Amino acid sequence: MSKRSLKLGRKSGVLPRVRPVFKRYPIRHKTAEEKAEESKIEQGFAEGIPLPQKKGFTFHRQPIEKPVLTVEERIKRNIDERRPQNIDESKLSQDEIWQLKRDDIRREHLREAYLKEAERLHKIEELKRKQQEREKKASSVVKQHTEESGSLTLPTIDSYLKGPIMRQRTPEEQQLVEEQRVLNRRAQELEIQERKMNELLQLYHAAANFITTEEELEQAIKEAFEVNVSKFESKQMVIENKLSGYFNAFSNMNTNESIVTDEMFGEINGQPGLNKIKSTLDGDVEKLRREAQLSINQRSA
Incomplete structure (x- = not known):
């Protein structure tokens, strides 16, 4: 016995692993968090790789989910169904009677072990859940405090590097966009x-x-090649006006006047425009005309 083991009660200090009570099959279904954690881990054999072979054991390419065997089912299968029925103790010897009592004691201990282990695992899960809630609450408080303190100061480079520069749109904002x-x-x-x-x-x-x-x-050809003195003189006058600059001012004034008139009345070169045609087709003009005529008749009456 070495001196190192004296402080550990004359033991090596390395205790064996505790033998699990519930082996092979779990006693409850996996939670959503556990499934999410397992989905991040790649397990199994890749495609193209031959599966190993072992006598009495079958390998699968992907891990198979183990069936759930609850505590009640374990008690029924391992204890209640294995209890001997309709035994006449008067025909048994003392050793056989003692063996039956010993088996009953073992079954009761096993039942108690199942129930206590299930209660212990339930407490551990509750403690883990409460710890996760506390950590989540603490992280939210720290985040809120950081946001409040950051709103009172100018943003730093570290604050930009911690998260995305632009905030993602909410579903309502995305729908509006x-x-x-x-x-x-x-x-x-x-x-x-x-x-x-x-x-x-x-x-x-x-x-x-x-x-x-x-x-x-024929009329257009005749007008183009016919010599008309009056038209020639008018053309000559137009050319002289252009050279003097008087015609440009007069022409620009007429052009501007026609443009303003078209914009005011919704016309195209003095002809009905699109809005006027729409009003005519919809019957708005006729309706206004009838209402105006009706009001005139009422006033005259």
């Missing part, structure tokens, strides 16, 4: 459609000056 995107896209599509309709309407109004018949073509 998606709705706003849909609204913007539809507004752009409507704007493009209105622009195309305006261009088509301008083309329709300009089509009034297009040459579509042979008579119009």
Whole structure:
């Protein structure tokens, strides 16, 4: 016996592992936290690697979940079902009777061991759960204190490096962003459609000056090649006005006046615009005209 073992009660100091009461099969189902922790660990044999072989044992590529065997099921299987039934002790010897009593005592001790071990494991789980709750609460308090103290001071480089620089949107904010995107896209599509309709309407109004018949073509050729003194003089006057600068001012004034008139009345070169056509098709103009006529008739009456 060495001197080192004296302080340990003349023992080596290395105690053997406690033999587990519940072997092979667990007594309860795994919690969500335990399943999440196990999912992070890769277990089993990879594809392409042959499984090892052992007599009397079957290897699986992925670990198989062990069935749950509760304490009540263990007591029923290992104690109640193994208890001998309908035994006449008068026909047994003293040794056999003592053996039966000894087996009953062992079964009762086993039952008590099952119940105490289940209670002990339950207490350990409760202590772990309370400890996790305390740690979570303490971390939340520290985080809240850090946020409150950080809100009163300027952010530092360390605070930027601890977490993401930009806060992630909440589901409600993300839904609002998606709705706003849909609204913007539809507004752009409507704007493009209105622009195309305006261009088509301008083309329709300009089509009034297009040459579509042979008579119009002959008239245009005649006017182009016919010598008209009055038109020649007017063209000459226009050229002189352009050279003097008077025509440009007059032309710009007329152009600006036509642009302002078109914007005010929603017209295109003096012709009905898109809004006026929409109002006519919807019946708004006719409705306003009838209401105005009705109010005039009521006043005159």
